[in-house]
Amino acid sequence: MTGFSSVSVWTTLAVMETGKNESETNIKTMTNFLRTGFLGERFKEIAEAADYLERLLGLSGPERKKLLYQYAKRGHKTTVKEELRRTAHSIASKAREAADFMDQLPSQPLIYTGPGDTETVIAMLEGLVAEGRNDHEGEV
Secondary structure (H helix, E strand, C coil), X not given: CCCCCHHHHHHXXXXXXXXXXXXXXXXXXXXXXXXXXXXXXXXXXXXXXXHHHHHHHCCCHHHHHHHHHHHHHCCCCCXXXXXXXXXXXXXXXXXXXXXXHHHHCCCCCCCXXXXXXXXXXXXXXXXXXXXXXXXXXXXX
8 A cells, every 4th residue: 555645635535436346436426524444454554564573573593594585585685684674664654654644634533433334424424514504604
């Protein structure tokens, strides 16, 4: 997964409706409600990298040699210290990107735990926002 950028954040605001065939993606409507499934994916990547780091730290001498040999066979020359550094850097940068993304948002994200799928909840929230705007139009 690539890093988060302002472009990807605001592009994600376009609600995408994916059909059974993943190539059938159409923009349905614009919304200010951002799907955050990509954050879950980022957390999974961080967890996988942390698991790999734990495995690296737990390797015995012969296991380290075997791992380095496997990397060398694939044309990737490295050391255990370099793998540890690279993996720790990966964890830190992915976590930092997620935190930086969250800091860019104008408000703290909310997680809705009630009934309804994402589309239904977004439609409900959009309706409430529109209703609130209509109620306050005459107050200026």
